[in-house]
Amino acid sequence: MWKTGLRFWAVILLGCATCWSADTSRESKLGEKVESFTLLNCYGKQVSLDDFASSQAVAIVFLGAECPLAKLYGPRLTDIQEQYAERGVQVLGINSNSQDSLTEVAAYVHRHEIGFPMLKDPGNRIADALGAQRTPEVFLIDHDRIVRYHGRIDDQYGVGYSKERDPKPELTLAIEALLTGQPIALAETKAVGCHIGRVKEIAATGEITFNKHIASIFNSKCMSCHRDGEIAPFTLTGYDDVLGWEDTILEVIDDNRMPPWYADPAHGTFANDARLSELERELIATWVENGMPEGDPKDLPEPPVFATGWQMEEPELVIKMREEPFSVAAEGVLDYQHFVVDPQWDEDKYIVSSEARPDKRGVVHHILVFVIPPGEDRRDFRQVLAGYAPGSPPMEFEDGLAIEVKAGSKLLFEMHYTPNGSATDDLSYVGFRFTDKENVRKRVRGRAAIDQDFVIPPNAAKHEVTADYVVKHDENLLSLTPHMHLRGKSFRYDAHFPDGRTETVLNVPNYDFNWQLKYVLDTPLNLPKGTRIRCTAVFDNSKYNLTNPDPSQSVKWGDQSFEEMMIGFMDTVPVQDNL
Template identity: 50%
Template sequence: MPQTAPLLLSALLLLYCPPALATPTDAAGGPPAGGSASVLSGVRLDLELPDAYGKNHTLAEFADSRLLVVTFLGTECPLAKLYGPRLQELADQYAEQGVTFIGVDANTQDSLAEITAYARRHDVKFPLLKDNTGEAALSFGATRTPEVFVLDAERRIRYQGRIDDQYGVGYARSAPERHDLRAAIDQLLAGQAVAAAKTEAVGCLIGRRRRPDESSDVTFSNQVSRVLQTHCVECHREGEIGPFALENYEQASGWAEMIDEVVRTKRMPPWDAHSDNTEFANERKMPESDKQVLYDWAAAGAPEGDPANLPPPREFVDGWRLPRDPDMVIPIADKPFKIAAEGTIEYQYFAVDPGFTEDKWIQASDIVPGNRAAVHHVIAFISPPEGEGRRGLGWLSAYVPGQSSMLLPEGQARLAPAGSRIIFQMHYTPTGSPQEDKTKIGLVFADPETVTEEVVTLAALEEKFEIAPHAKDHVVRKTKKHWPAGAKLLAMSPHMHVRGKSFRYDAIWPDGRRETLVDIPNYDFNWQNAYVLAEPLELPPGFAVECTAHFDNSKQNLANPDPSIAVRWGDQTWEEMMIGFFEVAVPRGSYQGNRPAAATGPTDEERQRAKGVAESLFQRFDANRDGAIDRDELPSTFRVFAFNRYDLDGDRIITEDEVYEFALHSDS
């Protein structure tokens, strides 16, 4: 054991505080500003909490500390993981000023071994203790992890709430705007009252120890386990991206109240799509009856029931989710990509040459993340060689939690021309500790003689918009009017960034009838869902789809990095996009790639629009003003997904005439 271990052990203490000796006052003798300090009463001073080594500790061990920072943590809560390293940084910074940090885990589902692993994984060196009975959380009034309490020398609570505002449920800022815990410590060390004595802690509900109602008709064994197997354990199992496992009673019971909350607020399952008549093959809706089972179980204190009533464990495919072993496996890189422990990680792009010496028809693919805890989503694209027209947007396959494979029916396939590269767009999420990833994709090739339909990805894409500062509901619309002859719609997938609020696809039939194909009223950038039709939709001549996107650039949008600026098109998450993707199947040999279809008699309005698109594009990207745009002048997303669409003659530069010609005959 390192020599510092005895010093660490001697520093561990109980998290309970003695009753205040006097009425709370600030440094000047009056009531503290920003709210009164809380007084803990009725706490047993001899109550002991164990550390990871099984040794119990009492509060007397901290008599010399000027301030105590008590943080309630959980080993599986995503926000507790992200904030572990930051808490240690603060503990190191303030140690010489007499400030001591302590961590408490009050979750019934967390063991001492898991707490030790949490400390090691996130490099947390301050004491971590286990609140086995839940009395510490009750005394402090703690409800979530992470939640911090700052106690003064008289052991009064002078601050309660969050650490800062960088991370929250469903959002992550590039940096904090408010350093609440740091400010509270600085003010108290300076003899001042805490200006904001209480903030709202966000994160996971503490898994409280409760007495189950054994008379309840709803138990884990007879109903809840089946609901979780159907809707949850595909992601919430060991080794998958779900932050905690829900495969057995011991794992699930401590999360009963949290499950209730996320289902009621529709954060889980991650599906919030509606339609007039469309049915989706990959729908994730949870029936109201199943939701009620979870609500009733939580209300009854999460009773276990008779284990004899448990269903058999659900079986999952551990290897490739493909009809046979892949014909080719392509990793994103030769070496693993290193993922930062915290902060925001911009999309990463990896271009891989698979060595296609001949055209390949891809019928199935499966993306396997190398690190399921850190890989949020992956999109793989086919990038044809220079001079080859891009076939749509080149979409190949995607991975989001719970969905990883692309399997087309017999006769359908995607074309990868000889010489094509595979482009991986990787979205990583920090986990609170350094990680590595080496994601890979497996491909199954179709016999070219059997392919009768080519699957391509098209888009309704609007680049010309500006969202005003503080705009709560900025609307952008784009209508896709032109489709390849004989096309059938297979799926739709909207794309916006963190200011995206809602997205809707409305079909406009040749007779003028309108029908909502899919409506996502609460768009979530964290879930890049594709909405796969249960039955393909044939697209007759004159058929159109209007895409309507709403953006929220106000401060009420907690994911908004800066509501004070105007927002335009761009590939970074602090910029915005408005794209409605379409997966369509077309008769083999009928699709003309990136070259726009012939048009007759464009209107003056269409000519003016095309001219505006060309002028806008060159104003933004022709940095050297030489009348041509090459790849180096473009952001990464444009280079990957749009360059070939505008480079009509394949000479590796884009001219204003090419942009005008493409925009004139294209609706996206």
């Protein structure tokens, strides 16, 4: 019926919001003295801690060239340097990653306009001396080189989330206290970021090798996002690319954060299930434990081929999201952008393939192209013509299937961007192919169970909202996409059949706004007339939800992520032709 996943989309917040974690298991260095060290800066010149002997405070910050948080915080650290330079404060960056060369460190400095010295720590000697584990991670020392603050720069970013509200500037508060002779109220916080890629002392041994066992896993489960030009923070296209990232890889696999997949395995089977098998998990873990042997080059599989242009057949019509590019800031939280385009369709259109394409893949979180029906000023949530997320295929129909769009309709581009540390201009677009009405045997329908009238009370940790979709003609259910915003906690689809049976079609017990996945059924589910699909959403508006913009406020329906939505998207086709 269709060649690839129907309108499959999956969004990625902050490039790879689930690729970092918090450091929690380490002996504190507060009160200890930092011994002097000398390292080369990114231009090959020696820089010593003694060069800053007159400074009242030095913020030693461990950074990585590809870590998404290091990219976001680089400009912020430059602002701190400029703000406090006249008061005797020096920011000093150190890169201890084995995978980052001096050239890559220099590129990081130029790309993000770093305004403080950036040093290279070969063999992670300084990282080991201080016990640094993450990037970014700060050690603030006083004039006597005693560690007075350790941890993160601020609390805007956590494991898999980005706060909408103003962050608590913990490093800045510590600097102010130190300069004014006041006690630092919060002297130690959890560092959040990527693992430092340390040099491994384990000899590579064993029969499990990258070329024979691991490369094929990365090719099939990771490389669609983890390759040059895509939004993931580092590449996994070859053996050398993996070295230095192994601790981060193991961590996100163990925590079930990568590859992203949130369906409860007790309910339903899905054609696009992204999970690693237990065997694949064991192979990766054993390979790292054995020192990551590369193996025989003859065993290396052919890498997957990804389209550099259109994945679909050349489109008949290409529509840009607007006339001029949209400017994406270097950092911060950028909410949804909506652009309305009039394609000037003066006759009904029957779409058989579509593909949304980002202009700048490094910052495009997701694209959704909705229909605004003729004579209306709001989008129809049931009509999504195209979607993009890294790795998602175009929409392509066969066997007389098509989406019908009425003459006079407009298009709404919903764009979600993720700043990556560099200001970027984007002008994304969508392509379509059409067929004639007489060729259409079945119209693909977007369905939705929606509640727009809910009110989530302040501080409610488990507020339940339900909505129903009732089947009017026999149809087959193809896919399901739950949609909520930052307070979303869980989402479930239950089918109540006319014969009294009830079946849980999809259960997402731990909803993640960062990854709004379309779950494509392995076998379409027949829904007889009268079947009721009940969607049950649970919202967490409490202070314990770290992504919550403001737990003290009641929350209602709204487009932006600081508001909320409750939508159970579905795709169906009629059982009978020409319905």
